[in-house]
Amino acid sequence: MTDLVRLERHGDVGVIVIDHPPVNALSIAVREGVIAAVGLLAADPGLVAGVLSCAGRTFVAGADIREFNAPRAGAASTNDVCRALDHCPKPVVAALFGTTLGGGLEVAMACHGRVITPGGVVGLPEVKLGLLPGAGGTQRLPRLAGAAAALEMITSGRHVPAAEALALGVVDEIGTDVLALAVERARAMARSGALPRARDRAVPDFDRAAFETAVQAVQRRARGAQAPVVAAEAVGWALDLAFDDALAREGAAFQSLRAGAQSRALRHLFMAERLAAKSPVAAEPWPVAQTGVVGGGTMGAGIAVALADAGFAVTLVEVSEPAVAAARGRIEAVYTRQVASGRLSGTEQQARLARIGYATELAALAGADLVIEAIIEDLAAKQDVFRALSAVTRRDAILASNTSYLDIDVLADAVDNPERVLGLHFFSPAHVMRLLEIVRPRRVSDAVLATALAVGRRLRKQPVIAGVCDGFIGNRMLAKWRQICDFALEDGALPHEVDAALEGFGMAMGPYAVADMAGLDIGWAMRKRRAPERDPASRYVPIADWLCEAGRFGQKTGLGWYRHEGGKREIDQAVTALVEQASAARGIVRRAVPAARIEARVLAAMVNEGAKILAEGVALRPSDIDVVLVHGYGYPAWRGGPMQAGDEAGLAGILATMREIHAECGVGWEPAALLERMVAEGRDFASLNV
Ligand code: T1G
Numbered sequence: 001m002t003d004l005v006r007l008e009r010h011g012d013v014g015v016i017v018i019d020h021p022p023v024n025a026l027s028i029a030v031r032e033g034v035i036a037a038v039g040l041l042a043a044d045p046g047l048v049a050g051v052l053s054c055a056g057r058t059f060v061a062g063a064d065i066r067e068f069n070a071p072r073a074g075a076a077s078t079n080d081v082c083r084a085l086d087h088c089p090k091p092v093v094a095a096l097f098g099t100t101l102g103g104g105l106e107v108a109m110a111c112h113g114r115v116i117t118p119g120g121v122v123g124l125p126e127v128k129l130g131l132l133p134g135a136g137g138t139q140r141l142p143r144l145a146g147a148a149a150a151l152e153m154i155t156s157g158r159h160v161p162a163a164e165a166l167a168l169g170v171v172d173e174i175g176t177d178v179l180a181l182a183v184e185r186a187r188a189m190a191r192s193g194a195l196p197r198a199r200d201r202a203v204p205d206f207d208r209a210a211f212e213t214a215v216q217a218v219q220r221r222a223r224g225a226q227a228p229v230v231a232a233e234a235v236g237w238a239l240d241l242a243f244d245d246a247l248a249r250e251g252a253a254f255q256s257l258r259a260g261a262q263s264r265a266l267r268h269l270f271m272a273e274r275l276a277a278k279s280p281v282a283a284e285p286w287p288v289a290q291t292g293v294v295g296g297g298t299m300g301a302g303i304a305v306a307l308a309d310a311g312f313a314v315t316l317v318e319v320s321e322p323a324v325a326a327a328r329g330r331i332e333a334v335y336t337r338q339v340a341s342g343r344l345s346g347t348e349q350q351a352r353l354a355r356i357g358y359a360t361e362l363a364a365l366a367g368a369d370l371v372i373e374a375i376i377e378d379l380a381a382k383q384d385v386f387r388a389l390s391a392v393t394r395r396d397a398i399l400a401s402n403t404s405y406l407d408i409d410v411l412a413d414a415v416d417n418p419e420r421v422l423g424l425h426f427f428s429p430a431h432v433m434r435l436l437e438i439v440r441p442r443r444v445s446d447a448v449l450a451t452a453l454a455v456g457r458r459l460r461k462q463p464v465i466a467g468v469c470d471g472f473i474g475n476r477m478l479a480k481w482r483q484i485c486d487f488a489l490e491d492g493a494l495p496h497e498v499d500a501a502l503e504g505f506g507m508a509m510g511p512y513a514v515a516d517m518a519g520l521d522i523g524w525a526m527r528k529r530r531a532p533e534r535d536p537a538s539r540y541v542p543i544a545d546w547l548c549e550a551g552r553f554g555q556k557t558g559l560g561w562y563r564h565e566g567g568k569r570e571i572d573q574a575v576t577a578l579v580e581q582a583s584a585a586r587g588i589v590r591r592a593v594p595a596a597r598i599e600a601r602v603l604a605a606m607v608n609e610g611a612k613i614l615a616e617g618v619a620l621r622p623s624d625i626d627v628v629l630v631h632g633y634g635y636p637a638w639r640g641g642p643m644q645a646g647d648e649a650g651l652a653g654i655l656a657t658m659r660e661i662h663a664e665c666g667v668g669w670e671p672a673a674l675l676e677r678m679v680a681e682g683r684d685f686a687s688l689n690v
Pocket of ligand 1: 099
């Protein structure tokens with residue numbers, strides 16, 4: 001055994017205790033310790049049974065993710081731990097609490113029984129790391145919970161609460177004192193001579209057609225992600241193959257995924273999310289209980305809901321009673337929908353609504369610890385609000401703006417003590433989207449920054465610190481992304497072709513499909529050309545004419561793109577006809593633009609802008625940029641974010657593409673000095689993620 005694993009005697013039951021803070025991850029040493037403890041238990045004539053338990057805050061939350069990049073050949077695997085339990089001649093019961101996940105649940109399923117605390121959860125979230133359960137989870141779970149439930153749990157990776165786990169048969173009993181319960185259950189098993197092993201069970205009867213349909217649905221939803229598809233196939237092996245044969249296949253599939261780019265990207269993202277949330281300053285956060293929101297529009301109402309959901313008291317201030325009524329209506333509608341969908345109980349709905357008060361005077365915020373301004377994106381109007389807040393709030397009340405691109409330093413100038421001002425950039429819908437850009441102006445104090453991070457964590461947001469610039473991190477990257485897509489149109493691509501290329505790359509939706517949905521009322525297009533009046537009869541503005549003109553002159557300019565409502569296919573077909581017609585009228589032969597070229601130029605433009613953002617200190621590290629793009633802009637998580645994707649593609653190639661773009665597009669498209677330096681030094685952006 002190792003000092004991370006000990007064997008305690010509880011009468012005639014041996015309790016194996018794993019003690020590896022913070023989450024009892026199954027590192028090599030822990031795995032070896034458990035195997036040794038099981039051996040001692042089996043050999044000890046004074047012990048009739050065993051319990052597998054953990055110290056600290058949770059049962060094993062999984063294999064140690066930090067070991068995946070450099071696995072040690074010959075080290076005991078999680079499968080070896082399961083095998084030791086399978087071969088143990090004495091019953092072992094797992095005492096589950098906290099978050100029993102991944103290898104933790106797999107080891108628990110190799111035990112002869114499982115008890116769990118009422119608040120405990122179980123899960124196999126490996127697909128979120130681009131993996132599949134690699135220690136028998138795809139084979140034991142179907143035998144315990146059935147094929148359909150196992151498929152859903154494994155391909156979704158979701159956390160399953162104790163009551164559901166009991167109903168599914170994943171655990172045998174729920175109780176508060178799981179250790180005592182497990183000892184009792186193990187001893188009773190020993191007396192009865194029972195030694196139930198999940199591997200010996202047959203998969204309960206299932207509907208194969210329904211199973212196959214569910215597998216196809218997983219394949220459709222995967223949108224390029226490999227792990228869910230492979231995991232679904234592995235669950236299928238439990239239905240048709242002998243346990244050990246299927247286990248061997250599962251192990252091979254695990255190693256293949258672990259070595260692949262998608263899992264590298266998702267493991268990168270897992271660590272990046274936690275790195276981004278860490279405070280870069282030593283200061284302790286201030287306590288925040290009373291909050292205020294100025295402005296009750298879509299964003300303000302969403303922010304108020306997010307604050308109330310997290311248990312904060314909220315005072316929402318609007319300019320008039322009718323505006324207050326409208327804001328209250330927006331907020332109540334959110335909770336009504338949640339109750340209707342069963343996501344929220346009526347009691348909880350009332351509790352959250354009770355936390356939100358309303359006022360029409362900023363003076364109502366005199367006692368607030370934190371005030372978030374969420375009025376229109378107009379600098380002068382925001383300056384007036386900050387000037388007024390400076391006068392009515394406590395000098396130690398934090399004043400934040402939800403602006404998505406305005407200069408926070410200018411807003412801070414309107415406040416007597418600017419060190420209490422910063423940006424909290426929420427993403428719409430503010431009570432749903434996890435990303436929170438914490439915008440750090442030059443005078444903000446460390447304590448205020450630390451407090452903002454703590455509030456972000458309490459809101460269960462993914463905080464990322466951004467410096468002040470136009471668009472901070474996300475919108476600045478988006479602007480470049482959108483411009484390079486517009487240039488693809490001028491090169492001859494059609495909007496739906498650009499959308500298809502990016503959706504093929506894994507983006508949730510291409511830029512023009514998004515713009516279509518948003519109706520362009522959020523200023524997606526860059527430097528909109530003043531579009532001619534819309535002509536309902538033609539259903540389209542003659543954008544194709546302009547496209548061809550721009551292409552003919554070889555200019556690279558931003559693009560205003562207006563489309564009427566209508567089925568996507570109908571729009572795409574009509575735009576195609578327009579462009580062909582306008583091209584023919586000018587004798588221009590439209591050149592198709594390969595999807596690979598669109599993908600490569602979008603990636604290069606984003607990596608290059610990311611390098612500039614890093615060099616300017618707007619982002620603390622490359623992986624913060626990745627976290628922003630994945631959590632706020634639909635960048636495919638299994639690519640890890642643009643900086644990770646750039647590393648995977650090779651920075652030398654990225655630089656070469658940037659040089660081509662610069663030669664064509666000129667000012668504003670220069671290769672970043674940092675990118676050139678990284679290539680010259682043979683380094684990648686991952687080396688900067690500290
Ligand atoms: N390995 C190593 N470190 C881990 C870890 C893990 N599995 N899980 C968490 N940590 C660290 C984390 O980096 C952070 O460290 C600290 O613990 C607190 O985490 C064989 C192959 C458990 C729900 O995917 O979902 O098993 O920053 O900030 O919000 O088939 O962590 O403090 O230094 O997230 O309370 C499967 C991943 C692995 C679970 C807790 N398991 N972890 O959330 O704290 S693959 C997972 C989580 C596997 C088998 C396969 C969450 C959590 P630091 P935290 P939290």
